[in-house]
Amino acid sequence: MKNIITIYFSLFFLSVNILMAQEKNAAKEGNKEFEQLAYIDARESYLKAANNGFTSDLLLKNLGDSYYFNADYKNAAKWYGQLFEYSTTVEPEYIYRYALSLKSDEKYLASDRIMEKFYETKGEDYRANLFINERNYLEEIELQSGRFELINVNFNSELSDFAPSFYKGNIIFSSNRNNRGVTKRVHDWNEQPFLDLYKLNTFDEKNTNTIKFNSDINSIYHESTAVFTNDGLTMYFTRNNYTNEDYKEDKDGTNKLKLYRAKREHTETTKWNIQELPFNSDEYSVAHPALSPDEKTLYFASDMPGTKGLSDLYKVEIKDSIFGKIESLGNKINTEGRETFPFISKDNKLYFASDGHIGLGGLDVFVSNLEQNKIGEVFNLGRPINGPNDDFTFIINSTTGIGYFASNRSGGMGDDDIYSFKSIKPLITKCEQSINGTVLNAITDQPIPNSTVYLLDENNNVINEKTTGVSGNFNFVLDCSKTYSIRSTKETYLPAEKVFNTPNRTGVVERTLFMKKEQELPAPLGTDIGPLLGINIIYFDLDKHYIRQDAEVELRKIIDFMNVYSNIKIDVRSHTDSRNTSEYNLDLSNRRAQATIDYLVNVGGINRARLTGKGYGELQLRNRCGDGVPCSESEHQLNRRSEFIIVK
Structure with a gap:
């Protein structure tokens, strides 16, 4: 055993x-x-x-x-x-x-x-x-979403259809659909036939009349991503590294992609003369061409040496059919991920696919303004163009708003399908913020309709105003990376105000202003309305009597309060610290009180008869910092203040 x-x-x-x-x-x-x-x-x-x-x-x-x-x-x-x-x-x-x-x-x-x-x-x-x-990022993408309406097309196959391009009123696209039973070689990458270019007659009402593009262009290997000049006499397209049946590979045994230019003499000629572009290589791929509106610049994707990610976008100047120096589109566009499939619209917007920029998953389509040879910020196109799968090869007629793109999203007919769309709302192509706010009763949390909300810039200048609706809501469009304040006013209510900064990205700021009614805030004689209004203490610089910028923000609250309560009179009381002589401090505080009153009258429009004022020098110190007592600057500053006392 x-x-x-x-x-x-x-x-x-x-x-x-x-x-x-x-x-x-x-x-x-x-x-x-x-x-x-x-x-x-x-x-x-x-x-x-x-x-x-x-x-x-x-x-x-x-x-x-x-x-x-x-x-x-x-x-x-x-x-x-x-x-x-x-x-x-x-x-x-x-x-x-x-x-x-x-x-x-x-x-x-x-x-x-x-x-x-x-x-x-x-x-x-x-x-x-x-x-x-x-x-x-999901909030930002949602803000961009809903700007396109998808339209069904009927020319997709059970395999892969993508890379649409405009060509003299027709659409050229790439597909590996079976061609009437003709056997074609398959690619090891996905065991599907190699790609060819097809032509769709967009004048066909059924949108199903597709034929193979010119046999000069289509070979036994891959052809895809074509772009045409306006006259239809020149095209650029992508093909495998293949010459005279010689299927070339790099040192690791990988066949790369190359760009080709094809020309013909006139539109009636079917013969295309094909030329490989001079900056191709057997060791890296160059693919997916796009032309600038003036046709003087060629854009493309490549993994050439110096590429930041798996593939980057590049451009090269075309002058008299001669190509200039290749330039990367730089860090605004290129990431450590994949940037590919560029398209330049007639209004000079760069559309491209990327999985390096923030998106919904897979490849997403992004847009950037090209203005005066400068590349703008990158924005995700949002839903329904983008989704959790790959979305790419986006093109658009910027005049009609009609365009096409490809996606491997669920519900399609094949692996990749082409979708059509119509633009129904302009895209966000620059950093833009907005504020959605509500004015509520501070006691009941109920909305306050018909209140006036002011938008102020960082210098406290009113730059816009709105009246709240039934729900107490208001909205302003803002710039990014700016300081703003919002202030709400309404008769029988005390004003409310908030200061905020907008971030350096497109999005929405949410703010709520809480206002208190007069009868909810009794203010007997002798009340300092500073604490009542939540006003920060108004300070003065040492030995100065001018109104500081931070004090202006607080004084505007006093102005709003006195406008709401038109019968109230205020006594402005100014104080100094103990440094310098008592006589000097008394004179300085009187000047400070007068400067405060002058601001309320001259800037705020308050009737001078409703204001009195007096300086108290160092007679009413708030802390121990009397003559000869060593104190910090912040302790002394507590004594340099103004108060606003209700006297009638």
């Missing part, structure tokens, strides 16, 4: 070792396929190994990537999550992909938690800083 048990266990361990060796071999085969970007084949090898218990950092990374780079973010999140649990040191890029995959699965809170880990690991990363500084 002992020998039988020994043989049994020997055979068991032998079989386990053989099995583990097989799974390691499967994983190795997956690694080889992954390096060649054959993600589907790699995935099968990895899954075989993982399902039989073999696990490693590399397997989990590559398995997650095999889904991530085919936009299956739900499964990508699953395997990145296992990597996060399995490994104690996950590289930052995989943390970011995990967060992005969770976001694409609409698990926003979980995504935020992983992004916090990303920030802890790589805080200097532009994407990490965007996340930390714009934690209300």
Whole structure:
């Protein structure tokens, strides 16, 4: 029995070792396929190994990537999550992909938690800083949302359709649809046919009349993302690195993308003369062309040396068909993620897809103004253009507001589908804040309709005013990074005021003003209305009697109070600290009282007959700081003040 048990266990361990060796071999085969970007084949090898218990950092990374780079973010999140649990040191890029995959699965809170880990690991990363500084990104995206109305199209296939472009009243797009049963080679990346360019006749009312574009352009490999000059005689497009049936690869065995220019002499000519652009390379990809409105600048995406992320956007000047120096679009546009698929509208807006800027998941479409050769701030287009999946290849006719984009969102006909839209509201393309406020009764919390709300700038100048509606609501449009105050007034109510700063990002500020009625605030003779109104003590600089800027804010509250209570009279009482002689201080405080009264009269329009004033010098100190007593500057300043006493 002992020998039988020994043989049994020997055979068991032998079989386990053989099995583990097989799974390691499967994983190795997956690694080889992954390096060649054959993600589907790699995935099968990895899954075989993982399902039989073999696990490693590399397997989990590559398995997650095999889904991530085919936009299956739900499964990508699953395997990145296992990597996060399995490994104690996950590289930052995989943390970011995990967060992005969770976001694409609409698990926003979980995504935020992983992004916090990303920030802890790589805080200097532009994407990490965007996340930390714009934690209300969903609010900002919602503010932009609802500016487009989607329109159904009927020309999508069961495979991939994307990259629409305008061409003489028609649409050119990229597709790997089956072509009437003709067999075409498939790509290892996703085991689907290679892409060709197709033409859609937009004058077809059914919107289904699609034909293959010119055979000079379409090859046996990929063609996609075309852009045309206005006269239709020149086009730029993307193709695999392929020349005369020579399918070229880089030193790692990867075939890259290249840009080509095709020309013809006139629109009746079908023959296109094709030329490879001079800044292509066998070692990196150059793809996805876009033209400026004047057709003098070509924009494109590339992972060339110096690229910040997986791909960046670049531009190059075209002069007499000669290309100038290549320039990166810089840090406003490019991140450590992917920036790709640029499009320049006739009103000079740059639209592009990115997973590095703050979005809803996967690739989102963003917009930036191009004004006087300067790149503006980047804004997410919001829903319904963007969603939790990949949204990209956005184009728009800025005159009609009609456009197209592609997405792999659920509910489509194929892997990627083209959607049409109409613009129904202008986009936010500069930093813009607004304030939504409410005026409420401080005792009952009920709204106060028909109250007047003033918007004041940092110098206390009234720049706008509104009357509240039935719900006590008001709204103002503001600039970013500015100081404002809002003040509400109404007969029989005491005024209310709040000072606030707007952040340096598009969004909405919420503020509530609470007002108290006269009968709710009895003010007998001898009352200092400063504490009654919540006024900060009005201070003066040492040995000075002019009204400081911070004092102006408080004096305006006195003005509003006296305008509401037109029968009240105020005695302005000014005080100094104990420094200098008693006679000098008495004179100084009298000058301060007079300066205060003059401000209320000259600036606030208060009748001088309703104001009296007197200086008390150092006779009524608020603390121990009398003559000869050592005190700090802040202690002395407590004695340099004005009071506003109700005397009638």
